[in-house]
Amino acid sequence: MPLLSRRFFGNALLAAPLLGAGPAAVTTAAATTPGAPPPVIRRRVGRFEVSFLPDGYIDFPYAVFTGIAPEALEGAARGMHIARPSGIRSGFTQWLIRDGRHTVLVDAGPAGTVSPTSGRLPQALAAAGVRPEQVEAVIATHLHVDHIAGLVAGGRRVFPNAEVFADRRDVAHFTDPAKAAAAPDLLKSSFQAASELVRLYPRLQRVDEPQSIIPGVTTFDLAGHTPGQVGVRIEDGGESLLLVSDMLFHPGLHPAHPGIGILFEQDRAAADASRARFFDQAAAEGAPLAATHMPFPGVGRIVGAGSARTWLPADFDYAA
Numbered sequence: 001m002p003l004l005s006r007r008f009f010g011n012a013l014l015a016a017p018l019l020g021a022g023p024a025a026v027t028t029a030a031a032t033t034p035g036a037p038p039p040v041i042r043r044r045v046g047r048f049e050v051s052f053l054p055d056g057y058i059d060f061p062y063a064v065f066t067g068i069a070p071e072a073l074e075g076a077a078r079g080m081h082i083a084r085p086s087g088i089r090s091g092f093t094q095w096l097i098r099d100g101r102h103t104v105l106v107d108a109g110p111a112g113t114v115s116p117t118s119g120r121l122p123q124a125l126a127a128a129g130v131r132p133e134q135v136e137a138v139i140a141t142h143l144h145v146d147h148i149a150g151l152v153a154g155g156r157r158v159f160p161n162a163e164v165f166a167d168r169r170d171v172a173h174f175t176d177p178a179k180a181a182a183a184p185d186l187l188k189s190s191f192q193a194a195s196e197l198v199r200l201y202p203r204l205q206r207v208d209e210p211q212s213i214i215p216g217v218t219t220f221d222l223a224g225h226t227p228g229q230v231g232v233r234i235e236d237g238g239e240s241l242l243l244v245s246d247m248l249f250h251p252g253l254h255p256a257h258p259g260i261g262i263l264f265e266q267d268r269a270a271a272d273a274s275r276a277r278f279f280d281q282a283a284a285e286g287a288p289l290a291a292t293h294m295p296f297p298g299v300g301r302i303v304g305a306g307s308a309r310t311w312l313p314a315d316f317d318y319a320a
Contacts, residue, residue: 038124041297043316046236048216051096052290052297053124055109055150056117059086060249066268067259080252088250090293092118092146095243096128097234102214103130104137106232106243107292108150108158113189121150135159137213140166141222141245142229143174143197144264145189147292152196164197165213167228168206171198174226187264222247224274225265240287241299247278248291251311255279255302279309288314 041052062070062077064087077083092115095106105125112119125132138159140148143166151158173179174194183191198204209221209230219230225246232243248254249262258275265271282289282302290299299314 038120038127039296040124040127041316042128043241043299044239045234045241046216046239047099048234048236049098050234050241050290051098051128052299053094053096053109053121053128054296055092055094055121055124056115056119057089057091058115058117058146059084059089060262061087064263065253066261066263066265067257067272073260077252082250082252088252090249091296091298093290093292093294093296093298094121094124094150095232095290096125096130097217099214099216099236102137103135104139104213104217105135105159105162106139107141107147107245108138110146111149111153113149113193114146118146119150119153132159133161135162138162138164139213139219139230139232140164140170140197141231141243141292142167142226143170143190143194144226144246145193147245148190148193148197152193152200155196155200157200162201163203163205164201165205165207165211165219166197167219167223167230168208169223169228170194170226171204171206171228173228187266190264222274222278224267224271225261227267229274242282242287242289244278244282244289244291246292247275248289248311249293251294251300251313255282255309255311256307280305283309 038054043050062073065073074083077088082088092109094109097104109121110118138151174191175198180191207219209219211219216234216236218233220233222229222231222244229245231245234241253260258279259272261268261271279302283305286301288299288301301312302309303312304310
């Protein structure tokens with residue numbers, strides 16, 4: 001597998017299928033057969049229905065991870081039976097939040113920019129019974145291209161009626177011409193996508209934390225992976241679910257090893273510290289989490305402490 005190149009994160013990450021894992025009523029909208037709509041998993045959180053929308057997968061080469069030598073990571077991956085010649089497989093999951101009055105999308109996926117298997121968010125939304133014009137708000141957890149390209153695919157405003165929310169720090173960072181010029185090749189596409197986001201959504205809401213999007217849906221600070229990464233807390237009727245974006249990459253890596261990061265984190269120390277802090281908080285709180293790149297649908301809890309922390313996939317009630 002070649003090491004990083006401009007093509008790797010600019011147009012197409014060599015990729016290869018998502019696996020499954022998360023208490024609540026859940027339904028599956030479609031099977032994963034060729035040509036079929038993507039599977040949609042649904043989970044109740046009080047009055048909210050949260051749909052988990054998959055958008056393909058990617059194999060991250062061992063050399064893209066930080067905090068561990070590629071050979072050591074590959075050896076460990078082989079011991080956990082997650083090693084592939086092309087790296088460690090990760091998915092892309094977006095979330096649709098509905099309560100009968102509001103329709104909110106969290107992240108919009110890579111739209112084919114970083115993996116040839118991605119770009120199926122429109123089909124996943126259709127499988128969930130939602131048209132792009134029905135989405136009234138989109139929360140961008142951060143402005144890496146694999147989270148926002150689906151907002152601007154084809155150079156158009158994909159969600160024409162949506163108000164888009166992004167953390168002020170991320171918007172400032174990813175629209176700074178000096179930072180864009182100095183960015184490594186693997187991050188150029190994120191700066192380009194952020195620029196398109198600002199152009200196509202002139203009413204982009206630059207928010208500070210915490211920010212209530214609709215009653216019961218609030219952003220919270222997860223800065224480190226990017227200067228302004230946020231999570232989304234969904235809470236109602238004594239139930240909650242935290243959407244934590246890129247805080248965890250794979251259960252073989254996280255949460256046991258917060259010092260393992262990924263090359264497109266520009267401030268590695270801040271990212272590592274953010275993970276360590278969050279993993280402790282999440283284990284103490286015990287709330288269910290959902291993460292973008294964990295095996296689909298990526299729902300579980302962090303249990304244990306220190307290096308003994310582990311990811312416990314959530315169990316589902318498959319009753320319709």
